[in-house]
Amino acid sequence: MSGFREKLLAASRRNDSLLCIGLDVDPRRVPPGLLESPGWIEAFNRGIVEATSDLVCAYKPNLAFYEALGLDGWEGLRRTLAAIPRDIPVIADAKRGDIGSTSEAYARALFEVLGFDATTLTPYVGLDGLEPFLRYDDRGLLILCKTSNPGSGDFQDLAVEWRGQRMPLYQAVAQRVVEWNGHRSGQCGLVVGATYPSQLKEIRALAPDLPILIPGVGAQSRSLEEAVRLGADQRGELAIVNVSRSIIYAGGGTDWQQAVRAEALRTVERMRLSLPGRGAS
Amino acid sequence: MSGFREKLLAASRRNDSLLCIGLDVDPRRVPPGLLESPGWIEAFNRGIVEATSDLVCAYKPNLAFYEALGLDGWEGLRRTLAAIPRDIPVIADAKRGDIGSTSEAYARALFEVLGFDATTLTPYVGLDGLEPFLRYDDRGLLILCKTSNPGSGDFQDLAVEWRGQRMPLYQAVAQRVVEWNGHRSGQCGLVVGATYPSQLKEIRALAPDLPILIPGVGAQSRSLEEAVRLGADQRGELAIVNVSRSIIYAGGGTDWQQAVRAEALRTVERMRLSLPGRGAS
Numbered sequence: 100m101s102g103f104r105e106k107l108l109a110a111s112r113r114n115d116s117l118l119c120i121g122l123d124v125d126p127r128r129v130p131p132g133l134l135e136s137p138g139w140i141e142a143f144n145r146g147i148v149e150a151t152s153d154l155v156c157a158y159k160p161n162l163a164f165y166e167a168l169g170l171d172g173w174e175g176l177r178r179t180l181a182a183i184p185r186d187i188p189v190i191a192d193a194k195r196g197d198i199g200s201t202s203e204a205y206a207r208a209l210f211e212v213l214g215f216d217a218t219t220l221t222p223y224v225g226l227d228g229l230e231p232f233l234r235y236d237d238r239g240l241l242i243l244c245k246t247s248n249p250g251s252g253d254f255q256d257l258a259v260e261w262r263g264q265r266m267p268l269y270q271a272v273a274q275r276v277v278e279w280n281g282h283r284s285g286q287c288g289l290v291v292g293a294t295y296p297s298q299l300k301e302i303r304a305l306a307p308d309l310p311i312l313i314p315g316v317g318a319q320s321r322s323l324e325e326a327v328r329l330g331a332d333q334r335g336e337l338a339i340v341n342v343s344r345s346i347i348y349a350g351g352g353t354d355w356q357q358a359v360r361a362e363a364l365r366t367v368e369r370m371r372l373s374l375p376g377r378g379a380s
Numbered sequence: 381m382s383g384f385r386e387k388l389l390a391a392s393r394r395n396d397s398l399l400c401i402g403l404d405v406d407p408r409r410v411p412p413g414l415l416e417s418p419g420w421i422e423a424f425n426r427g428i429v430e431a432t433s434d435l436v437c438a439y440k441p442n443l444a445f446y447e448a449l450g451l452d453g454w455e456g457l458r459r460t461l462a463a464i465p466r467d468i469p470v471i472a473d474a475k476r477g478d479i480g481s482t483s484e485a486y487a488r489a490l491f492e493v494l495g496f497d498a499t500t501l502t503p504y505v506g507l508d509g510l511e512p513f514l515r516y517d518d519r520g521l522l523i524l525c526k527t528s529n530p531g532s533g534d535f536q537d538l539a540v541e542w543r544g545q546r547m548p549l550y551q552a553v554a555q556r557v558v559e560w561n562g563h564r565s566g567q568c569g570l571v572v573g574a575t576y577p578s579q580l581k582e583i584r585a586l587a588p589d590l591p592i593l594i595p596g597v598g599a600q601s602r603s604l605e606e607a608v609r610l611g612a613d614q615r616g617e618l619a620i621v622n623v624s625r626s627i628i629y630a631g632g633g634t635d636w637q638q639a640v641r642a643e644a645l646r647t648v649e650r651m652r653l654s655l656p657g658r659g660a661s
Binding site (some may be wrong): 166 | 451
């Protein structure tokens with residue numbers, strides 16, 4: 100059975116891309132005209148997927164944006180998943196993290212009811228809380244390590260003692276997940292914000308073989324190139340660099356799909372040029 | 381405007397109760413006959429609420445169980461909320477924890493779309509990620525501190541250095557939330573598992589004025605009495621002791637509502653007797 104990691108690598112190689120597009124629907128920002136149809140969520144996402152499915156390694160709907168739209172959001176999310184080609188992995192940005200039978204129910208919701216290939220998870224509860232997700236052995240678990248927000252240091256940067264060594268909490272999380280992954284079939288990955296490049300570099304060194312999902316790339320900033328350069332593994336793979344708004348809301352007219360494609364192409368070209376041996380140095 | 385804390389205290393005093401009933405719907409366990417109706421989620425929960433609304437301080441649906449039922453689950457959750465009397469606070473056990481615009485969307489989903497009075501949140505991302513929830517100043521935030529699962533020590537028990545002192549991470553979380561709450565209008569509380577009584581005692585000492593949601597009470601164990609004794613504040617209030625399955629699945633026949641009421645009553649009586657000055661010593 101092919102798992103999340105294999106599906107990710109296959110899509111990434113086929114499309115020569117480390118770009119993940121975040122499908123964060125916002126009724127205030129979709130192109131004019133779309134909102135009038137009751138199926139606007141699916142129509143918008145389907146338009147993005149049609150324009151970009153040869154340019155990405157993954158798609159990532161953030162569940163919060165769908166939950167905020169109530170029942171229409173959930174129905175739109177279900178239909179969006181059906182519209183994505185099966186050979187492109189789809190990551191639920193759900194940041195779930197609960198225990199026991201509750202985690203079982205979340206895993207069932209995300210992997211069976213909705214059919215995602217992977218989900219983001221938060222580690223605070225401890226790894227036994229994440230076990231029910233692991234039981235779906237063809238699915239991926241991307242665990243928050245160092246998040247992109249300004250306040251991520253509140254707890255993640257606290258100095259902890261772990262196996263007799265002093266390190267920031269996020270490093271202990273990374274090492275624990277690497278170990279845990281070693282005992283399993285390679286289902287785990289980490290989430291590290293592009294806003295913390297030196298931490299991204301450290302975490303890649305601690306987890307040389309894990310997929311790293313990298314959110315927080317600013318539309319205009321240098322962070323895109325850094326995310327690729329510091330986040331990819333030694334073969335220039337296994338970074339999943341997420342870009343949402345600057346691509347999905349690139350167009351405001353009737354030709355919005357062309358604008359989305361053009362921006363996705365520009366983004367993926369910049370990313371390709373950032374990899375060692377690929378750019379102009 | 382009356383907030384979550386006031387609503388909680390009012391319900392708790394009116395019903396002389398620290399009991400929160402967890403509405404964790406499971407199609408495999410609901411009484412026979414109910415499942416045949418398409419509105420079974422609402423019917424089951426409404427039956428519980430009718431049988432117990434004079435015995436509780438709060439209700440707590442765990443969102444995972446509804447998400448696992450797909451669209452029917454979300455519709456059932458919406459209708460369940462409408463069936464709960466407005467003077468009893470309803471806590472979303474959602475354990476959300478994300479950043480920026482995503483947290484805004486989760487807060488909108490939970491507080492506006494669904495209309496919960498409070499939600500559980502996970503602190504790993506840092507407190508700025510929880511800010512969007514605080515903006516709803518009549519709603520409560522219950523932040524995971526020490527969870528009830530066997531593996532909760534993986535990260536929560538790591539020794540951290542915080543303000544020059546060494547302490548387990550969960551204590552740093554408790555102190556940080558107490559400070560944060562001090563700057564606000566008293567919207568915050570903590571979540572501490574009944575399975576860790578000595579930690580519950582420590583955390584109550586660190587947070588004398590905060591509501592503490594206490595899950596993990598075993599149906600037959602001594603933990604119910606301990607949860608009340610160690611979790612309540614000095615006035616015997618502000619503990620929200622959650623019990624789910626042993627109450628909501630107490631009955632298997634057509635008289636299931638009577639069985640639910642009887643078990644809830646037994647539970648709340650045991651809790652009343654556990655408070656200092658109320659029991660037989």
